[in-house]
Amino acid sequence: SQQGEEDPQALSIQEGENATMNCSYKTSINNLQWYRQNSGRGLVHLILIRSNEREKHSGRLRVTLDTSKKSSSLLITASRAADTASYFCATRTGTASKLTFGTGTRLQVTL
Amino acid sequence: SQTIHQWPATLVQPVGSPLSLECTVEGTSNPNLYWYRQAAGRGLQLLFYSVGIGQISSEVPQNLSASRPQDRQFILSSKKLLLSDSGFYLCAWSVSLTRGPLGYTFGSGTRLTVV
Numbered sequence: 460s461q462q463g464e465e466d467p468q469a470l471s472i473q474e475g476e477n478a479t480m481n482c483s484y485k486t487s488i489n490n491l492q493w494y495r496q497n498s499g500r501g502l503v504h505l506i507l508i509r510s511n512e513r514e515k516h517s518g519r520l521r522v523t524l525d526t527s528k529k530s531s532s533l534l535i536t537a538s539r540a541a542d543t544a545s546y547f548c549a550t551r552t553g554t555a556s557k558l559t560f561g562t563g564t565r566l567q568v569t570l
Numbered sequence: 571s572q573t574i575h576q577w578p579a580t581l582v583q584p585v586g587s588p589l590s591l592e593c594t595v596e597g598t599s600n601p602n603l604y605w606y607r608q609a610a611g612r613g614l615q616l617l618f619y620s621v622g623i624g625q626i627s628s629e630v631p632q633n634l635s636a637s638r639p640q641d642r643q644f645i646l647s648s649k650k651l652l653l654s655d656s657g658f659y660l661c662a663w664s665v666s667l668t669r670g671p672l673g674y675t676f677g678s679g680t681r682l683t684v685v
């Protein structure tokens with residue numbers, strides 16, 4: 460079953476704008492991760508945020524985590540055409556050796 | 571550095587034929603290994619994972635099986651493919667639980683079409 464649900468399912472913006480994607484999950488987590496998938500390719504790990512962290516930055520990426528609301532957001536600032544991809548959140552619960560992925564947000568960045 | 575190899579990239583197989591997809595990891599030891607399937611435009615469904623040689627955990631009952639004959643080799647198999655087995659199959663690895671946070675590294679995927 461899907462643990463995470465991304466919102467929106469699809470997002471279209473112009474180059475230079477910021478893109479915000481949200482992820483909601485159902486059960487308590489150990490950490491939450493964001494991945495990017497270019498069309499027809501494998502997923503690439505972007506960033507990991509632990510359950511005791513509230514915000515994390517990596518380059519143009521900013522991730523927030525609100526464990527009380529069981530939600531996370533991924534912000535991509537100053538988007539580029541190369542950011543066009545699907546973005547997935549994934550959660551690890553307890554001591555499980557596995558991640559559960561959400562349904563993904565398809566981001567389209569146009570020139 | 572660690573690398574993950576997954577092949578073939580694409581595969582077209584008739585219904586009822588067998589399947590064998592292979593995934594190997596280089597540059598690390600005792601990795602956790604995973605097989606996911608992704609339907610078109612959908613999220614990832616965990617099929618199998620393994621925390622050691624010969625240790626396989628199955629997440630969903632289905633027409634597939636997995637084996638880990640060597641530390642860095644993970645094989646996805648089927649004796650008789652069904653149309654519903656079509657999809658994009660992804661292999662991934664991560665460090666084991668005791669070695670830190672579990673970020674995954676994915677292979678490039680296999681597009682399987684059962685006809």
